Amino acid sequence: MSKTERVRLELPLILPQVDDPADPCIDRLVGLLQGRPGVEKVHVKTPGGAPPLLCLHYDPGVITVARLRELVDAIGAQLTERFAHYVGRAPAPLHARHARSFADQLRAIPGVLEAEVSTAGCIRVEYERTAVPPGSLEERIRAVGATFTPEKSPDPASPRDDRADRHMHSGATHADHRHEPNHEHDEDKAGHAGHDHAHGGIFGEHTELIFAGLAGVFLLAGWLVERSGAAAEWLPLALYIGAYLCGGFFTTKEALENLRARRFEIDTLMLVAAVGAAALGQWAEGALLLFLFSLGHSLEHFAMGSARRAIEALAELAPETAFVRRGDGTEEVPVGTLEPGDVVLVKPNERLPADGVVVKGTSSVNQAPVTGESVPVDKSPVADGRAAIGAFDRVDAASRVFAGTINGAGALDVMVARRAAQSTMARVVQMVAEAEAQRSPTQQFTDRFERIFVPAVLALVCLLMLAFVVLDEPFADSFYRAMAVLVAASPCALAISVPSAVLSGVARAGRSGVLVKGGGPLENLGSLNSIAFDKTGTLTExxxxxxxxxxxxxxxxxxxxxxxxxxxxxxxxxxxxxxxxxxxxxxxxxxxxxxxxxxxxxxxxxxxxxxxxxxxxxxxxxxxxxxxxxxxxxxxxxxxxxxxxxxxxxxxxxxxxxxxxxxxxxxxPRPAAPAVMAQLRELGIERLVMISGDNQQVADAVARTVGLTEARGDLMPEQKVETIKSLRERHGKVAMVGDGVNDAPAMANATVGIAMGAAGSDVALEAADVALMSDDLAQLPFAVGLSRRTRRVIKQNLWVSLGVVAVLIPATIFGLNIGTAVLFHEGSTLLVVVNALRLLAYPGATKEGAAREVT
The missing domain is CATH 3.40.1110.10 (Calcium-transporting ATPase, cytoplasmic domain N)
Structure with missing residues (x-):
């Protein structure tokens, strides 16, 4: 299915206790989706005598089914009965071309709506439960070494989460229509890490790198022996052949796999160029080509693994066991067996094993792993633990704790509110993994560019091979020139430039308590110049x-x-x-x-x-x-x-x-609000608009206090949506910052929806494109600054990758040799990866760090 093709989905309309198509809650559902970037039309169909259907017309190149489902789930609709999605990992990072071709294979399976595979090895598939042939998806997933765990269908007979049934039909807010997602993802660490490299072998995950090094040793030895002239004539050739074998082993392996799949990828082109050089007697240049290509290939894997490990580190924050109070004593049990209502003992300086509420003891907790807060938060017990875990989203921050955070000097008794797989940390890890696999707008552009560019290069190479017909030169010269152009024009750097930057940006944001759901929101937040704010709870206390x-x-x-x-x-x-x-x-x-x-x-x-x-x-x-x-x-x-x-x-x-x-x-107003607005203006945000239901005088007063450029008061929820739409029409991209609950429709209609205080809130995590896990407005300039830096890195990488190709193609046509072309080609590939990895060192949420990213 083409990514530019428009898709229509007709879904059974299921809302808790709602069966009337005229119900205002259905209007809220349509309002949440209508106007969303990528959603062209949303309406409810009422076939005669049949249940109502929610009909969505959307562009899968802009918004995914998973994102649509998140938005609908935010107010309680269940779409899990028809659609499922799988999120897992290959045992090691994948080359950009391998990731893209594997995604194409998955999309070719009947019933698969969307499939994305990242260079870090994250696999995300959205499919129809009844349409996917049994075993076909599982077979493809296991082929790359990933563990396949299908998403379980919801059991209609099973009791729903209490929160899902808390439907206050009269004047219900979006929080009332809450749906607890029933996704069972592959959380087994074996599916995420610990396996050999995709090109593993006798030396483990570094086998390809070692083989590349041996190729370099053979190449250098052959060149030195050839220059000295002191050894037998066959020795330099033997050493070059050794360089061919070591440098070409994995390239040949991938080329054969591609040919079996009827694909003609860059690996194949490089192998053809090396064989062509050998046929012309240019063994040294062919060996240099394979050495540098294999070295660049292996270092690219190694570098992408660094970004991948930064994300995987999130999953390893929670402890594996917990001490549960049983009568007068405690019992050590696996974290996965904890149930809501269990009371666990957390000793000083230990990590908390689960999301829950403090029922005994006082301490300070370092919440930076989840929320990014730099200062530990004081914790005190609640009066009624059972009541508190039933309304976990609304428990005061002073009593609510999260899995993976670090206890201070005091011992705490914590009543578990969520199972391990449903904790805030687990959901953040899952969402970051999904975000890795989603392609950004620039990445979609580069893919479209490559589909045109590669055939054009192949046509040019074929013409150059025939140059001897019209030029007075031997076929060997024409063939050599064509091989040099083939090497120079291979878009390796272009293929890796954007995904490496997006992956690094998403990983860096997640490390500081900012959840960015993919490259699209990351790029959009980096390019917009208008931000709208809700007042209550966002700009004010x-x-x-x-x-x-x-x-x-x-x-x-x-x-x-x-x-x-x-x-x-x-x-x-x-x-x-x-x-x-x-x-x-x-x-x-x-x-x-x-x-x-x-x-x-x-x-x-x-x-x-x-x-x-x-x-x-x-x-x-x-x-x-x-x-x-x-x-x-x-x-x-x-x-x-x-x-x-x-x-x-x-x-x-x-x-x-x-x-x-x-x-x-x-x-x-929040004490930090004026400084945050000043930082945002330094970052290039020209319009800071507040939209509020309070009267205009109150809105104007708050706007003056915090330094906004505009305030709009007396707005009903539907008027907030219209205000966001009008801002988008007049100023292009606009972000909306709110709490992710009552502001869900306005956030959904913004280019980027940003939820504050999302830690522990299901609705905020689902409704937002960017979630600030802590209730700290100071994280916003960090998120905007990181997005702007990421967008700048993406532009730099595109200029480098396209610029090198633009220079090398004419240079090789006019005589540049293969060795020099390979040097620049592989050098540009490594340069864009290293440039992208600089994002992992982006400074935290400080004025000095964020304000440097002025556009």
């Missing part, structure tokens, strides 16, 4: 705080705050806790609080009570405008208007016939 106290003439602040604390301490309104906490901070410790009686809520306006025998009202200013004889004094009204202009939510306090004053509450 998400918790209102008492910010201002304005007292009326003749009233002290202590008197006002005492009344407010006395009344609001009886209320369960979200603002009440902020007023009580803020009031206690400001009130002198020696102050006494009056007693409040008969506390009642004034719906939509505030609260009333009796304090010291007088009626007290703490309410919105409009409440007093509505009541007879209760209008605000001019000076208090003016102070209230000033607070509103500054973005505060205000309440006025009145006791008896006397106004005590006004108080202002605000969801305060």
């Amino acid at each position: 998400g918790k209102p705080k008492l910010t201002d106290v304005v007292v009326a003439p003749g009233v002290s602040e202590a008197e006002l705050l005492a009344v407010v604390i006395a009344v609001e301490s009886h209320s369960d309104h979200p603002l009440a806790a902020a007023l009580v906490a803020g009031g206690r901070e400001r009130l002198p410790t020696e102050a006494t609080l009056p007693a409040a009686e008969d506390v009642r809520s004034i719906t939509g306006r505030g609260v009333q009570a009796i304090v010291d025998g007088q009626a007290v009202h703490i309410a919105k200013p409009v409440f007093f405008d509505e009541g007879a004889g209760m209008r605000l004094p001019p000076e208090l009204a003016e102070a209230n208007e000033r607070l509103v202009r500054d973005g505060r939510t205000t309440m006025v306090v009145r006791q008896g016939e006397r106004f005590l004053g006004a108080i202002g509450v605000m969801d305060t």
Whole structure:
């Protein structure tokens, strides 16, 4: 199936407790997908008498079925009954050409929708369960040494995760339609590492490198003996033949495999060029060709293995065993046997074995392996562990812990919330592996370029071989020139330039707690200049705080705050806790609080009570405008208007016939937000836009405080989606930063959706293209800076690989010999790989590190 072909999928529409096509939840599902890059049309079909179908028209070259399924799963739809996907690893890195041809073989299997194979050996296949012939996929996967573990079909009779059934149908948010993915991936370490090299042999994974070295030794010895003239005439030839055997062993092996599969790859072309040189008596140049080609090939594998190992290191962070409390003692058990509700003992300085909540003990935990936070986070126990693991996503960060993180000096008892295969770390490893195999837009371009370029080169070589017909030269000269052009024009560096950079960028991001789902988001984030932000919980703390106290003439602040604390301490309104906490901070410790009686809520306006025998009202200013004889004094009204202009939510306090004053509450901006916005501007982000459901004055106030270029308030969720679409139309690519739950539709319609605080949140991990695992806005400039550096490296690699080919082709036509052509050809291949691996050393989330990547 061509990657540019448009595809239509018709899927059974399954949402928890939803069977009506007119249900608003289905509108949310369509809104989540409509407008997504690569999704051309989404609609619901209702065949007569049949269940409704979700019909998707999409471009598989831009968005994969796996990504579509993630987005749909984010609000609870189940697509796992029809589609499955396999994610595994070959036992060693693959050459770019081998990876591409293997992916083509997988795509040729009937029923396989998509297949991607990365140079690091990651294999990702999306297929229809009923359409794939039994054994055909398994046979191909095992052919490269990977372990095939098919994804299990969901059992309709099995009880669903409690979270999936938490469907609050009235006013349900996207978090309510949550679906626990039922993917069983190959998590066996044997399928990921520990095997011999793909070109393994008597020397293990370094066999090809050693063979290349021996070829170099034979070549050098033959050249020295030939130059000295002191030995028998047959000795230099014998040494060159030895160089041929060592340097050409693996090249011949791959060439034969390609020919058996009816493919004519670069390995075959190189072998033909070497045989041609030998036929012309140019044994030294042929040996040099095979030596440098095999050396470059083996070093390329070695270098790509470095990037691969950086990703595999994530999977090895969690311990293999855990100490589970059994009665009065503990028992050491494998981590894979832990079940939700088990209590494990975590000793000081040990790694945590599972995701869970602290039920006993206090300590600080280094969460850098998962969230990228540089400072350990203090942990304290929850009151009810069972209730906490049932709502794990909403547990306070001070009590929630993750597998793979490192305990500090105190011992902790942790109640397990998730099985090992479902932990945040396991899911990050799985998603990073999937991201490796997904091709970026530039990689798709290079593949299309190669499909045109390689046949054109072969045609040119054939013409050059016939040059002796029109030129006054022997056939040997024409043939030699053609072989030199064949070597010079082979696009080896081009084939490896983009995947090596993408793999290194994804690995570096994952090491710092930033999950990037493939080369597409990585490149797009590196090229956009507009970012939209949700306000609550993203730019702000998400918790209102008492910010201002304005007292009326003749009233002290202590008197006002005492009344407010006395009344609001009886209320369960979200603002009440902020007023009580803020009031206690400001009130002198020696102050006494009056007693409040008969506390009642004034719906939509505030609260009333009796304090010291007088009626007290703490309410919105409009409440007093509505009541007879209760209008605000001019000076208090003016102070209230000033607070509103500054973005505060205000309440006025009145006791008896006397106004005590006004108080202002605000969801305060994150302390890091202004510095983050400054870093983003330094990185070349021109438009920083906030989209919020709060009133425009509040939005403007927050925008001024944190340094945004624009703020849009009073937006309903569907209006946020329209705002993102309009930004894309006017400014091209745009990213949307939110919490991944209520902002899922807007994030899905952005070019790149970025979720904050994704650690432990299923919905955030599924809805986002880029997930910032910690709840730290400072990770955003790091992600943008790394993406810009990656995009720059990709451009550099393309210029090098295409530039060398552009120079070498005419140079060889006009007489450059094969040896020099090989030197530059293989040198460019190694250069682009080394250049890409520099991304693994990209500095962490600091202003100095990110701000250097100004475009």
